[in-house]
Amino acid sequence: MKNLYLFIVVLFIPWSFTVAKYDEFEDGDDIMEYDDNDFAEFEDVSEDAVTESPQRIITTEDDEEEATVELEGQDENQEDFDDADTQEGDAESEPYDDEEFEGYEEKPDASHSKSKDPITIVNVPAHLQNSWESYYMEILMVTGLLAYIMNYIIGKNKNNRLAHAWFNTHRELLESNFALVGDDGTNKEATSTGKLNQENEHIYNLWCSGRVCCEGMLIQLKFLKRQDLLNVLARMMRPASDQVQIKVTMNDEDMDTYVFAVGTRKALVRLQKEMQDLSEFCSDKPKSGAKYGLPDSLAILSEMGEVTEGMMDAKMIHFLTHYADKIESVQFSDQFSGPKLMQEEGQLTKLPETKKTLLFTFNVPGSGNTSPKDMESLLPLMSMVIYSIDKAKKFRLNREGKQKADKNRARVEENFLKLTHVQRQEAAQSRREEKKRAEKERIMNEEDPEKQRRLEEAALRREQKKLEKKQMKMKQIKVKAM
């Protein structure tokens, strides 16, 4: 009997324990405590039983309770678990607080919002990247600069070669006609340097002198700006030619008084606007030279018909006809003073200085694509220049022509004086005032009172005389008017 009672008690105790634990598990809070306190003595035996049974209870009946994922042989129960529960089960094996899972319901929302609000990855700044490709603008700039430098060297050398080719071709002719070929003005003695003066990378000068009837001849080789890439690109749009400008300064006694020009129509229209002498003395429009057998491209500007007749002799016509494509303009003028000066009216009190000049402008063939060989074709034009110098010396106007020319010059001077009358008056007035002031100062500075008195009296007397003269003149004018 006693044994039976013992056996029943032994059975009853675990049963009571399980009922109690079930109650406790309904709260779900003190799992760990429960494990520590109640199952400590049943560690080995009851652990599996205890752990299994409450988990079974949990898994089957309480989905909301935490459960371990490390259950074995409980696949049929995992369907009841949400994903959250399994994650929580993972966490259960570690000592986490419940507070860590406060916002746990939001986690599914967080995973959705990830797709709405992606992480923006900022690009690495370009200069920190190890690639030269990001500096493509700089590479372009440097390439452009290198291209400019290359063009500068090539253009400069080409211009230099063209200049020396021209000089080598013309040297003989020049040296046979002029004593001094090549002078830069720096040497004390007038000796031929035999070299061109380089003013620019595209302008070369040559001074020739020492010939009868002309003071000197300045030749300017005005090439295109081949050394400047911008100019090269501009010339692709608008072609231009190299030019040779020759300015012969005649002696006063070796040229008569006339103004005459021949050249392309376009050039003559431009010169007539720009040049002082052509605008004043050749007021008519450029006339066609067909009358003298010149090609249509050339026109004539002349002060009077006699000059044209005198200039257009057979040889001149031959030169102009054969080399018409190379001739830009030819100007003979005894009143040459350069282009019109844009001065203020107050400054212009005197006529600009004039010189007897022959001007020639030739275009180098090739229209920009010139080669050194083309310079040989300019040699006959230099012969034309020499011939023109001699022609200008020989040509003399007849009496009528001379009178007409003198009249024209007087007319121009009178017009100029009229225009500047007011300015000249003002200038004279200011000069008079200056004189008076200087005299007064002299009197004041005189220390001797006696001398001072005498000087003052003399000045007074002079002024009185002037006044009397003026009055006399006025009276005479009045009498004449009456």
Added chain:
Amino acid sequence: MVPPPTPPRYKPPATETNPALEDPTPDYMNLLGMVFSMCGLMLKLKWCAWIAVYCSFISFANSRSSEDTKQMMSSFMLSISAVVMSYLQNPQPMSPPW
């Protein structure tokens, strides 16, 4: 025996007495180069500094041989310094305007 007279000497062409006839390109380019250099330095604009370098090159190419080399060199150095300073302050590559 009377010695022959010395022939008249070379005189520089009228362009030096009449400034209107001179080519103004090198002077304009020099001035532009300096203006762009200052803009590049003050406003830290890389493209200004590069244009200044180009302007000083163009001015040099068009200059007369009688022109002062010191001015050319100073303009050139100023533009180079503008480029260098722009990149030292901001090593990022230049972005095109488009």
